[in-house]
Amino acid sequence: MTTWETVIGLEVHAQLATRTKLFCGCETTYGAAPNTQVCPVCLGYPGALPVPNARAIELAVRAGFALGSTVSRASRFARKSYFYPDLPKGYQISQMELPINEGGAVTFEGRTVALERAHLEEDAAKSTHVGSQTRVDFNRGGVPLLEIVSRPDLRSPAEAEAYLRALRSLLMTAGVNDGNLEEGSFRCDANISLRPLGSDVFGERVEIKNVNSFRFVRLALESEIARQRAVLQSGGRVERETRSWDEAAGVTRSMRGKEEAADYRYFPDPDLPALVLDEATLERWRAEVPELPAAREARWVEAGLTEYDAGVLGQHPAVARYFDAVCAATAMEPKKVANFVQGEVLGRIGTQGLEADVPVAPAALAGLLDLLAGDTIHGQAAKKVLGLMIDEGLDAATLVKREGLAQENDAEALEAQVRAVLDANPAQVTQFREGKTAVIGYFVGQVMKASRGKANPKTVKETLERLLAGE
Amino acid sequence: MTLVDHRAAVTAGATVRSLAEAALERVGDDALHAFLELDRARILADADALDRRRAAGETLPLAGVPVAIKDNLCQRGTKTTCGSRMLAEWEAPYDATVVARLRDAGALLFGKTNMDEFAMGSSTENSAFGPTRNPKDPERVPGGSSGGSAAVVGAGWVPMALGSDTGGSVRQPAAYCGVHALKPTYGRISRFGLVAFASSLDQVGPFGATAADCAALYDAIAGPDPREATSADRPVESGTAALEAGVAGLRVGVLRSTFRQSDGAVAQVVEDAARKLEAAGATLVDATVDHLDLGLDAYYLVAPAEAASNLARFDGARYGTRVSGRDLADTYRQTRALFGPEVVRRIVLGTYALSEGYADEAYVRASRARTALCRSYARTFEGVDLLLSPTAPTVAFPLGARTEDPVAMYAADVFTVPVSLAGLPASSSPAGEVGGLPVGVQLVAPPFAEARLFSAMQVFDR
Numbered sequence: 001m002t003t004w005e006t007v008i009g010l011e012v013h014a015q016l017a018t019r020t021k022l023f024c025g026c027e028t029t030y031g032a033a034p035n036t037q038v039c040p041v042c043l044g045y046p047g048a049l050p051v052p053n054a055r056a057i058e059l060a061v062r063a064g065f066a067l068g069s070t071v072s073r074a075s076r077f078a079r080k081s082y083f084y085p086d087l088p089k090g091y092q093i094s095q096m097e098l099p100i101n102e103g104g105a106v107t108f109e110g111r112t113v114a115l116e117r118a119h120l121e122e123d124a125a126k127s128t129h130v131g132s133q134t135r136v137d138f139n140r141g142g143v144p145l146l147e148i149v150s151r152p153d154l155r156s157p158a159e160a161e162a163y164l165r166a167l168r169s170l171l172m173t174a175g176v177n178d179g180n181l182e183e184g185s186f187r188c189d190a191n192i193s194l195r196p197l198g199s200d201v202f203g204e205r206v207e208i209k210n211v212n213s214f215r216f217v218r219l220a221l222e223s224e225i226a227r228q229r230a231v232l233q234s235g236g237r238v239e240r241e242t243r244s245w246d247e248a249a250g251v252t253r254s255m256r257g258k259e260e261a262a263d264y265r266y267f268p269d270p271d272l273p274a275l276v277l278d279e280a281t282l283e284r285w286r287a288e289v290p291e292l293p294a295a296r297e298a299r300w301v302e303a304g305l306t307e308y309d310a311g312v313l314g315q316h317p318a319v320a321r322y323f324d325a326v327c328a329a330t331a332m333e334p335k336k337v338a339n340f341v342q343g344e345v346l347g348r349i350g351t352q353g354l355e356a357d358v359p360v361a362p363a364a365l366a367g368l369l370d371l372l373a374g375d376t377i378h379g380q381a382a383k384k385v386l387g388l389m390i391d392e393g394l395d396a397a398t399l400v401k402r403e404g405l406a407q408e409n410d411a412e413a414l415e416a417q418v419r420a421v422l423d424a425n426p427a428q429v430t431q432f433r434e435g436k437t438a439v440i441g442y443f444v445g446q447v448m449k450a451s452r453g454k455a456n457p458k459t460v461k462e463t464l465e466r467l468l469a470g471e
Numbered sequence: 472m473t474l475v476d477h478r479a480a481v482t483a484g485a486t487v488r489s490l491a492e493a494a495l496e497r498v499g500d501d502a503l504h505a506f507l508e509l510d511r512a513r514i515l516a517d518a519d520a521l522d523r524r525r526a527a528g529e530t531l532p533l534a535g536v537p538v539a540i541k542d543n544l545c546q547r548g549t550k551t552t553c554g555s556r557m558l559a560e561w562e563a564p565y566d567a568t569v570v571a572r573l574r575d576a577g578a579l580l581f582g583k584t585n586m587d588e589f590a591m592g593s594s595t596e597n598s599a600f601g602p603t604r605n606p607k608d609p610e611r612v613p614g615g616s617s618g619g620s621a622a623v624v625g626a627g628w629v630p631m632a633l634g635s636d637t638g639g640s641v642r643q644p645a646a647y648c649g650v651h652a653l654k655p656t657y658g659r660i661s662r663f664g665l666v667a668f669a670s671s672l673d674q675v676g677p678f679g680a681t682a683a684d685c686a687a688l689y690d691a692i693a694g695p696d697p698r699e700a701t702s703a704d705r706p707v708e709s710g711t712a713a714l715e716a717g718v719a720g721l722r723v724g725v726l727r728s729t730f731r732q733s734d735g736a737v738a739q740v741v742e743d744a745a746r747k748l749e750a751a752g753a754t755l756v757d758a759t760v761d762h763l764d765l766g767l768d769a770y771y772l773v774a775p776a777e778a779a780s781n782l783a784r785f786d787g788a789r790y791g792t793r794v795s796g797r798d799l800a801d802t803y804r805q806t807r808a809l810f811g812p813e814v815v816r817r818i819v820l821g822t823y824a825l826s827e828g829y830a831d832e833a834y835v836r837a838s839r840a841r842t843a844l845c846r847s848y849a850r851t852f853e854g855v856d857l858l859l860s861p862t863a864p865t866v867a868f869p870l871g872a873r874t875e876d877p878v879a880m881y882a883a884d885v886f887t888v889p890v891s892l893a894g895l896p897a898s899s900s901p902a903g904e905v906g907g908l909p910v911g912v913q914l915v916a917p918p919f920a921e922a923r924l925f926s927a928m929q930v931f932d933r
């Protein structure tokens with residue numbers, strides 16, 4: 001039986017985080033009442049003309065630098081023609097022959113996926129079908145997008161998902177995209193084909209349109225692979241077509257076939273002269289690109305984090321910034337900070353919480369971690385204090401004092417408590433000596449209980465081991 | 472009545488209203504069918520408003536002079552039909568930049584003029600609302616596509632009008648109607664609010680009864696516009712200031728090939744016009760422009776390609792006329808069936824010119840020819856200051872004479888089209904007459920040398 005290799009290429013439409021649209025002054029605010037952010041230009045009125053938004057161009061170029069693309073000194077806008085109610089001019093202003101960014105790459109989990117291009121274009125409007133009616137909201141029409149086209153270098157749905165996460169983090173870190181999947185700020189079309197393993201020609205490809213979550217991209221690709229494999233193994237041919245993801249049924253469905261494939265009749269938009277960028281401007285914009293995820297993660301690994309930790313913390317720029325800020329403010333070593341942030345902070349409030357409003361400021365968390373690192377409190381107490389900090393907004397030192405959670409570190413006092421527990425439990429001491437060493441956990445628990453949670457558990461365990469071995 | 476006469480009358484105490492009433496009187500019932508909209512009540516109300524501005528002490532450069540506006544320029548408060556059933560009832564919600572500038576300069580916006588549908592034509596016979604007649608001979612066409620604007624000035628009804636020129640649409644009707652007109656350098660006058668035909672070629676152009684009128688209108692509207700990305704960001708030299716500069720010392724290149732392509736009598740009149748420049752101190756030299764013969768073919772691929780794209784927006788969804796069909800595709804079909812035959816011909820031609828498999832042979836090749844033509848002009852202008860030719864190879868032809876023969880119709884623009892492809896400024900001025908019908912002389916200048924054109928145009932008024 002033939003072994004099939006999966007070939008995937010992704011086209012991501014990332015909204016550039018501008019206040020106004022690509023060719024007019026209308027706002028891009030999400031969620032406004034339908035058709036309230038429109039003007040003659042973005043409605044395609046006769047006589048209205050497009051004027052490029054300088055900020056959108058700056059962000060597109062910054063994205064190009066972040067992606068390692070070759071930023072064009074002279075790119076051009078082109079018209080892409082087709083009739084649809086969501087396209088007011090009958091063409092979309094995009095880029096074809098001379099895109100603003102050519103080439104580039106996205107690196108993730110030690111793998112590099114090459115890019116074809118990352119070009120500027122305007123978004124279409126949003127159609128809603130209500131019964132036999134189609135309603136069109138032009139608020140989104142004309143919003144600036146960067147279309148990032150990967151080479152067909154991805155080999156599995158999981159890899160596609162990882163690529164998307166890494167790309168999103170990169171664009172958010174560079175400050176060009178807000179990464180908001182629900183609001184459609186980051187959308188993906190996937191091209192997928194199968195070929196016999198070892199073949200160097202591509203199979204007929206299918207395009208899956210507008211899948212709006214990373215998980216659904218993976219699921220849609222998995223379902224499409226299964227479908228194509230079944231077709232190929234039964235001796236059939238995969239048709240070139242566009243399919244959409246049916247979320248409820250968990251399968252892809254045909255939207256339109258090859259015979260309906262459009263001829264977009266691209267040509268340079270005569271309303272827009274070549275977009276010429278001078279070296280000084282490009283250099284200034286290049287210098288404004290912040291530290292990017294790959295460099296940031298390498299720095300963290302250097303500081304002692306595992307690749308895995310670095311990947312998790314680097315997935316969202318808000319988390320990454322938070323982690324760096326905490327590290328800068330605490331004496332605790334980065335690896336331990338990473339463990340605490342991942343295990344306790346992210347576990348409790350999630351990345352969403354960090355995006356919206358951080359309930360524990362980096363400095364406050366650093367205060368807690370300093371108490372932990374300095375043995376003032378132990379791990380269990382730290383978790384409790386973190387909960388109280390989130391609920392009450394008070395600082396760690398105040399809460400430790402109020403709750404009486406400062407741990408007992410005095411060796412002599414602890415030894416006395418340990419001896420008392422051992423004396424009170426002769427049966428378990430005998431068990432330990434007969435080789436059931438796991439019973440030491442019972443002793444630790446008893447000491448902690450006796451100290452009302454204040455004993456330093458590490459010292460307690462060491463003392464127990466010493467006394468049990470010695471007697 | 473020219474702007475000079477108008478200003479004199481105003482200075483002597485005449486109101487803008489009285490002068491507007493006189494102009495309306497001259498138009499009468501518009502026997503030429505030059506206007507698509509002439510709202511007398513609105514015009515008089517606007518005239519009163521201008522009188523109030525004057526009374527309040529405001530200086531109005533255009534002093535309330537009536538200016539007719541081609542009906543593809545958006546003007547708030549009027550319909551902008553483009554001579555098409557598609558926009559028969561459409562009112563623009565904004566002023567074109569040139570219209571707004573005319574309001575600021577104190578012009579009296581005086582009616583919207585007839586035109587070939589979406590500016591596609593050379594006779595104004597392609598208007599969905601019927602043709603305009605030539606003021607010198609009502610059995611002949613006024614030229615086109617800005618035939619209405621040329622006719623109202625040629626008839627002496629108003630001293631000035633705005634037109635638009637894509638391949639000759641102000642120059643050729645100016646020649647047929649015996650008036651002055653200027654097609655500026657591409658980017659010199661704003662296109663914002665001009666309903667697009669072929670965006671890389673379209674320019675708004677002023678008509679004037681005299682070179683001075685044409686220059687005054689040009690001065691009021693020319694200059695950078697932040698609402699247009701292709702607007703030239705450089706200061707304007709005043710046309711009015713250049714009128715009396717004369718042509719002494721200028722080298723005028725005579726394009727001999729165009730004389731050979733013209734009717735003998737037309738060529739003779741233009742020859743005499745050239746001698747007039749010589750008499751005024753210019754030096755005449757014979758000149759050639761390589762690839763000039765490629766112009767018409769390249770134009771009839773590039774312009775329709777852009778037109779097909781520009782007219783795609785007329786789907787009846789957001790504005791204009793909608794003919795509802797069974798479904799979306801049927802609604803598109805029926806709505807777009809409102810386009811007249813010439814518009815359809817160019818949409819089909821343009822769509823073909825950009826289609827996969829044909830674009831390289833059509834649009835791409837035409838664009839290359841265009842680039843070659845631009846270079847040829849630049850080479851020719853290394854040796855001359857102006858180029859001179861007839862504006863059109865014949866005088867105005869009879870109504871209906873070419874409506875069945877598009878190629879003969881297109882030939883009326885053979886001398887104007889190459890200039891448009893190169894984006895150069897060009898004028899047409901009355902050179903004389905053949906059998907009582909006007910003949911125009913076209914002058915072409917290097918980019919942004921409009922002032923030089925006005926200096927030469929003025930010579931023909933002496």
Ligand SMILES: [Zn+2]
Nearest residue numbers: 024026039042
């Ligand atoms: Zn807008």
